[in-house]
Amino acid sequence: MDYAIPFNKPFLAGNEFAYIQDAAENLGKLSGNGYYTNKCQNFFEERYGFLRCFLTTSCTDALEMAAILLDIQEGEEVIVPSFTFVSTANAFALRGAKIIFVDSQEGFPNLEVSKIESMITQKTKAIVAVHYAGVACPILEMKALAEKHDLYLIEDAAQAINSFLEDQPLGSIGHLSTFSFHETKNIHCGEGGMLVVNDPRFIQRAEFIWEKGTNRSAFFRGEIDKYSWVDLGSSFLLSEINVAFLWAQLEKLDEIQARRKQIWEDYQNWFSGEKRDPVLLPKVYLELLETSLKEVVGDVSKVSFQKDEGNFHLFYLLFENADQRQTYIEQLRRKGILAVFHYQSLHKSAFIAQAQPESFQQSLPNAEKFSDCLLRLPLFYDLPKEISKEFGIKN
Incomplete structure (x- = not known):
């Protein structure tokens, strides 16, 4: 697709x-x-x-x-x-x-x-x-x-x-x-x-x-x-x-970092419920995410999100369970947006099951939670241009 x-x-x-x-x-x-x-x-x-x-x-x-x-x-x-x-x-x-x-x-x-x-x-x-x-x-x-x-x-x-x-x-x-x-x-x-x-x-x-x-x-x-x-x-x-x-x-590098910071903060401000007006195109994107998220979980406050900045490499949501995350992924796909999850816990991998079976039996609940429930949102320098192509919004 x-x-x-x-x-x-x-x-x-x-x-x-x-x-x-x-x-x-x-x-x-x-x-x-x-x-x-x-x-x-x-x-x-x-x-x-x-x-x-x-x-x-x-x-x-x-x-x-x-x-x-x-x-x-x-x-x-x-x-x-x-x-x-x-x-x-x-x-x-x-x-x-x-x-x-x-x-x-x-x-x-x-x-x-x-x-x-x-x-x-x-x-x-x-x-x-x-x-x-x-x-x-x-x-x-x-x-x-x-x-x-x-x-x-x-x-x-x-x-x-x-x-x-x-x-x-x-x-x-x-x-x-x-x-x-x-x-x-x-x-x-x-x-x-x-x-x-x-x-x-x-x-x-x-x-x-x-x-x-x-x-x-x-x-x-x-x-x-x-x-x-x-x-x-x-x-x-x-x-x-x-x-x-x-x-x-x-x-x-500094220009790239500044742009990623802007997009990252637009995400953070919306999911924090803050009312600061972001620039036009990321705002349209975030409104689209808001509509989709409410369709999945009803109350957006039930979804936690990344609060630490770092270098603005990625922005993620954390859902209550894997089914809820998958529902939201499908909602975004129907709107032409690709959001993806991340690592599968290594201690539960097929390799470790064979090489270190005692490690495979470990329970590491927090790592397993992130594997099942974390979702990364698109974050890249030209993100507004992609939105303008999809929705016909002028820069």
């Missing part, structure tokens, strides 16, 4: 194709770790104070780099939230780790930090924090636990670019952090990611892993006269074509 208002539409900042052409015609290097890679990595290091950045082909690859870098061994344990994307756990399961799942908070999808310490054993190697919706999880409490028990802390900040905890950028707190530049993220290059190394002990080895287990980067810097295989690794570098695209997005 074609939707007049899709869930997502990748934003084009304007210079993507000019920079791709520049990379292809003028720079003589397209395979990664070239001019645009250095520009983008320097941007992140200077703007957010990340110690060292490595652009990768995906956030999944960045997580897999982290697992190799931490030397995860068969039988070691890694603590991970159940309500997250499969890559958060899969990267460590690939190295033979047992995944220990934590429930979500009662009122928010981020993990419940008070549950973690009782799960730490002699086999625990690392804790993985996920900043759902770009909103900070209890990362400082997790850092204190990691320090207390001599564990590694990884931030899965896939959704959290340009998010902060007070004045501290998310992704700057863990030993290692990962980001996504998938087309659904605030800034994107179709598909891409980044590993952030905040602990200087890991910088050199991260570079080896990033370059297929070789010291090739040192060779290109003229530090050695030949390069060779020195460690484990894989083909993690992001192509200069993708990175050139990403640079165009970074140039418009």
Whole structure:
């Protein structure tokens, strides 16, 4: 089905194709770790104070780099939230780790930090924090636990670019952090990611892993006269074509964030019952949602909604049950609007049922609630234009 208002539409900042052409015609290097890679990595290091950045082909690859870098061994344990994307756990399961799942908070999808310490054993190697919706999880409490028990802390900040905890950028707190530049993220290059190394002990080895287990980067810097295989690794570098695209997005980061904030706040104001007049086109969209929501639940106040801002990555509703959510999805579909739910709890996955049957038997009620009842609404830069196409409203 074609939707007049899709869930997502990748934003084009304007210079993507000019920079791709520049990379292809003028720079003589397209395979990664070239001019645009250095520009983008320097941007992140200077703007957010990340110690060292490595652009990768995906956030999944960045997580897999982290697992190799931490030397995860068969039988070691890694603590991970159940309500997250499969890559958060899969990267460590690939190295033979047992995944220990934590429930979500009662009122928010981020993990419940008070549950973690009782799960730490002699086999625990690392804790993985996920900043759902770009909103900070209890990362400082997790850092204190990691320090207390001599564990590694990884931030899965896939959704959290340009998010902060007070004045501290998310992704700057863990030993290692990962980001996504998938087309659904605030800034994107179709598909891409980044590993952030905040602990200087890991910088050199991260570079080896990033370059297929070789010291090739040192060779290109003229530090050695030949390069060779020195460690484990894989083909993690992001192509200069993708990175050139990403640079165009970074140039418009503040503009992108401002637009997403405007749309996010229009959602929040309506669902809060506030009467502030938003701009015309998002208001029409929200009135359409109001009509649909009342048809499903009658009293809109029975539906809770996201109240934390973060980086305005997504906006969601939380229904009382899965049937109510599905009814609303169908109502929106009939109006040409695609709204989608999110993760299925990993502890209830088919893989875990086979690999870790004792974990499959766990009851993590909050994570299961979010899997059954959370619904994400469309949120992307050009949302008003999609509405004008559907309803013939002039800009």
